Amino acid sequence: MKDLRTRLCIRALIGALFGIFICLFFMVFMSDGNEVIRGNYYLILQFFGSALYGAIPMAGTVVFEKEEWGLLKVTCIHYFSTFIAFIIANFILDWFEWEVFGIVVAIMTVLYFIIWLIQYRRYKSEIKRINDELETELLLRDDKGKGERD
Amino acid sequence: MVDIDFVLDEALMDPKVTVRAKEKSEQVEKIIAAIEKVSESDHPMITCRDGEELEFVSQRDIVRVYTEKRKVIVETDSASYSLDKTLGAVEEMLGNDRFVRISQSEIVNLFKVKSLNLSKSGTIGITFDNGSSTWVARSKVKAIKQMVEKT
Numbered sequence: 001m002k003d004l005r006t007r008l009c010i011r012a013l014i015g016a017l018f019g020i021f022i023c024l025f026f027m028v029f030m031s032d033g034n035e036v037i038r039g040n041y042y043l044i045l046q047f048f049g050s051a052l053y054g055a056i057p058m059a060g061t062v063v064f065e066k067e068e069w070g071l072l073k074v075t076c077i078h079y080f081s082t083f084i085a086f087i088i089a090n091f092i093l094d095w096f097e098w099e100v101f102g103i104v105v106a107i108m109t110v111l112y113f114i115i116w117l118i119q120y121r122r123y124k125s126e127i128k129r130i131n132d133e134l135e136t137e138l139l140l141r142d143d144k145g146k147g148e149r150d
Numbered sequence: 151m152v153d154i155d156f157v158l159d160e161a162l163m164d165p166k167v168t169v170r171a172k173e174k175s176e177q178v179e180k181i182i183a184a185i186e187k188v189s190e191s192d193h194p195m196i197t198c199r200d201g202e203e204l205e206f207v208s209q210r211d212i213v214r215v216y217t218e219k220r221k222v223i224v225e226t227d228s229a230s231y232s233l234d235k236t237l238g239a240v241e242e243m244l245g246n247d248r249f250v251r252i253s254q255s256e257i258v259n260l261f262k263v264k265s266l267n268l269s270k271s272g273t274i275g276i277t278f279d280n281g282s283s284t285w286v287a288r289s290k291v292k293a294i295k296q297m298v299e300k301t
Contacts, residue, residue, distance in 0.1 A: 067254070067285075068253075068273075068285055068287075070271035070272035070273035071271070072270070072271045073271060073272070075272075120268075120272055123272070123274065123288065123291060124268050126291050126292070126295050127266045127267065127268050127274065127291065129295060130266050131265050131266060133295075133298040133299060134264070
């Protein structure tokens with residue numbers, strides 16, 4: 001199994017590439033034409049800023065490997081690290097007007113909540129099935145007068 | 151000549167062998183020895199350390215095996231022992247029909263498990279018949295479910 005640092009680097013790289021792809025997509029298909037006016041410095045800043053903003057949430061997924069932490073804790077840590085990165089990125093790269101920024105954050109929060117809820121309910125359902133099986137085994141033994149499982 | 155009867159009993163976890171004979175002859179002792187040999191090869195006793203003494207612990211009695219402060223600990227209902235092996239080496243010795251890895255540092259005997267629970271914070275706990283408890287890695291829940299459904 002690759003060590004933590006290696007996994008962190010690989011994920012950061014994948015995230016950075018994804019961020020660059022999104023940046024290029026917006027520049028090519030959703031450009032207002034002002035990028036050229038803003039100059040090369042702006043373009044380079046967008047490029048690296050997008051790479052960094054892609055790298056941080058992707059690298060942050062290693063927190064989910066901290067198995068002894070609860071699902072809520074790891075989800076919150078990932079959410080806040082992404083949120084802080086988003087604030088910094090928006091401040092430097094000027095992606096959204098601050099009025100719109102609030103709406104984007106709200107959407108992000110709702111998405112995180114939905115993902116957490118789906119995961120939580122999935123584990124709850126699986127644990128219930130396991131407990132039902134464990135109870136069935138025990139009852140089966142008790143019925144046959146065999147007492148404990150062992 | 152030996153008459154062999156096979157009775158299918160789904161309530162039994164392990165095969166139960168009853169040898170019936172007029173007397174405990176040499177043939178009967180050989181039969182019992184052969185059965186014990188097969189049983190032992192599938193589920194060997196685990197040699198543990200209780201202080202300076204060695205103890206042979208039956209896999210049936212083991213509740214869980216876990217690492218603590220760089221040591222491997224074997225816990226039964228009545229005692230805890232240390233083991234001079236890595237957790238991976240112990241995992242290979244334990245029968246995969248009753249033992250399952252629940253985290254990087256712990257293997258449990260599924261037959262000693264009372265229940266699992268999910269806290270509001272999403273931590274998965276496991277409670278054993280003897281009252282002790284520990285936590286389960288989220289990634290191992292599926293493996294536990296598959297094993298429980300198989301038994």
